[in-house]
Amino acid sequence: MTVTDDATPTPPPVPAPEVAPSAETVTMKIWRGDPEGGEFTDYVMPAIEGEVVLDVIHRVQATDAPDLACRWNCKAGKCGSCSAEINGKPRLMCMTRMDTLPEGAPVTVAPMKTFPIIRDLVTDVSFNYEVAKTIPAFKPGPEPEGGYRMAQVDVERGQEFRKCIECFMCQDVCHVIRDHEENKPKYAGPRFFIRFAELEMHPLDVNDRRELARSGAGLGMCNITKCCTEVCPEHIKITDNAIIPMKERVVDAHYDPVAWLGRKILRRTKKTAEEASAG
């Protein structure tokens, strides 16, 4: 996957930095701006062994630009706060070592493109929190005497999706919404397709969200280019293990005449989309 196009305009010329670039320095081209617009600004910083991009951003904040906005929390790849587009590619700033980037070349750090700018590297990701509200909650079947029992092999399928740290880089890179704002109201995006899959494959859940995934969440709009899988910092096989199986299940539920007849005749174990939406 490459996101070389238009994350933000081509960096314009910048004023001469105070520290002259050399082997001992690194040039950070950081996008600065707000909803009205912005530009890349160069910061030349001393290079320090073992640092990640976020370390350098922090040093820029502590010295040249205390008002440089960026989100971060755990600094260990566990919270998914510091997503940005580093040299055009969505990455976690805290898990991107400087020594893995091309030596001697400037490092470009831009905000995620799919979401509206708040300031500098911080974007308004509320789209994701709104989508989360529309997915019917987990609902377990009756609890047997002595508690639920589940096999490790069965919980592992859901566990893969629950590794998601909500960095929203899969949403950022998904071209269905990256270049098409108009699709957002009808498309939940990869992060929430794995949520659908997780609930669908949960051994205890009894809600059926397949129709909702098809109609409300726009699962069919995904044409499985696997961009999401490639950027996932948790290495979740979003396309192969969540989206494709969900597409199959949705098709089974929606179009398969045998399955349709079966639903009419046999007792359902899962609720319909309408019932699930209602709670």
Next chain:
Amino acid sequence: MSSTASTVDYQTHDYDVIIIGAGGSGLRAAIEAKERGLRVALVCKSLLGKAHTVMAEGGMAAAMGHVWPEDNWKVHFRDTMRGGKMLNNWRMAQIHAMEAPERVFELERWGALFDRTADGRITQRDFGGHRYARLAHVGDRTGLELIRTLQQKVVSMGTDVFMECKILKLLPDSEGRISGAVGYMRPTGETVLFTAKAFILATGSIGKSWTYTSNSWESVGDGHAMAIWAGADVIDMECVQFHPTGMVWPLSVRGILVTEGVRGDGGVLRNSEGKRFMFDYIADMFKAETAKTEEEADRWYEDHINNGRTPDLLPRDEVARAINSEVKAGRGTPHGGVYLDIASRRTPEYIRRRLPSMYHQFMELAGVDITAGPMEVGPTCHYMMGGVRVDAETQAATVPGLFAIGEVSGGMHGANRLGGNSLSDLIVFGRRAGIGAADYAEGRAGSPSIDAAEVQSVIDEAFAPFGRQGGDNPYDVQHELQQTMQSLVGIIRTGPELEEALGKLEDLKGRVSKLSVKGGKAYNPGWNLATDLPSMITTSIAVAQGALNRKESRGGHTREDYPGPDPEMGKVNFVQHQTGEKGYLAPIEINPEPLPEMPPELRELLEEAH
């Protein structure tokens, strides 16, 4: 809206119960209060789901007895009290041990997917200080599972959440009941007043005041400080936990946590000579239950009944001090830590399955393959045992209308917290605080009222750095504060150094009151830090004062000039609070007060072998 005018507009929101902080305990409290049909809001400084709870790796301790049927709440209570060096609030430790299993089962009913035993039940992992394998877990990302499960439950209930909102101060009504909280929205800098009948503090830790810490920027002690400024008591502020295993190299990742689960799953500590040095550091209190030889320790993983536990899994304070001593004695690694070795003891497949995030953390940040070679680790500031003095049953603070849970509360963990007891603390006391605050809110008549002039003065103070010229850069002051706490109020303390620290903090206090910041109000980290520094100053002073007064070594508090425990000191909490003048510039009083007396039937449990 002008940054310096004295009539800044602010939004107002009114609720029955407001929870400040949306980590595990805040979310759990919100669920409980919301289920009562009350108007509930969560206010959090980051995005929902990013709180420090996600960093918890190893698991949550609950005596479910799924792996060792011999386990029960009494053993868990005993382990917790002994781990806390008996400074714990016994009733909190008892409630915690009794209620934790039900809280874990409840998470499963809300969708959590824990790792399983062969017969399909929730499995449990060994951890330091726990007699039996007791930690329900999901690989090494249990905190993420906890927060996501609770977050999804909270969202499904339609709870209002105010994200990226920093609360500056709590305000009382004319009768002294906490009734308001003033803050600002970080994305815009807009000011906001929340009014409510009850407030729950769930603000987490204070660890950002040290240089090497596992804590994020959020852990500046907002809740501890706001409670002190509101006149509430805090206890045990000297009891700060340095986790024995943080990363030490590269420097940029120094302090990042390495889960105790590595040792729970078979990893051992070695010094530069390859020796398993923990056998040299077994305190008398733990001799009876700890293995004497490496062979016995290795047998223990399979047979807990007939063998002593490996000393690698002594409580965290013991292990952290041992590592400190080894490094001081010149037996450390090139980067000033010790080796944590699981590669020579478990298969690569096992390590990757049990410890996937540790594997990636070391591979990606340090270029170290933990399935092939040892990790370098050393102590890192990790957890705050001390905090707001609360009622064990309801988590009510000593000022009306205020409740505190999780790391911002004190008492549950005494002088040292056992690994795994934090996540269970969050859900046990999160629920209880939700009930306590809901009861209080329902019983409180009328609408909460706040003096508008007080709101205005909080706002003016917050914006003042924009109008000042020539003051310090907040980052410079934070850096000096961290250096002070790291070098003078760290893992090993002395009286003269603590006094020196208090002198430096006094100086920093003055500089905080004169900070200058650049830029605008919208998402400005420099200004945000300027508004965090008063909390950092207050909590740092309280830690140093507590440490100066506790003239003994106990749990997370170690005095080189008083190297052993003092039985008399073990009978008191150091209680700190402000009377009269309040705020970060005002002094904090400190007094010893007797611990609550434990009933004899519980005291007997402590004496039994297991």
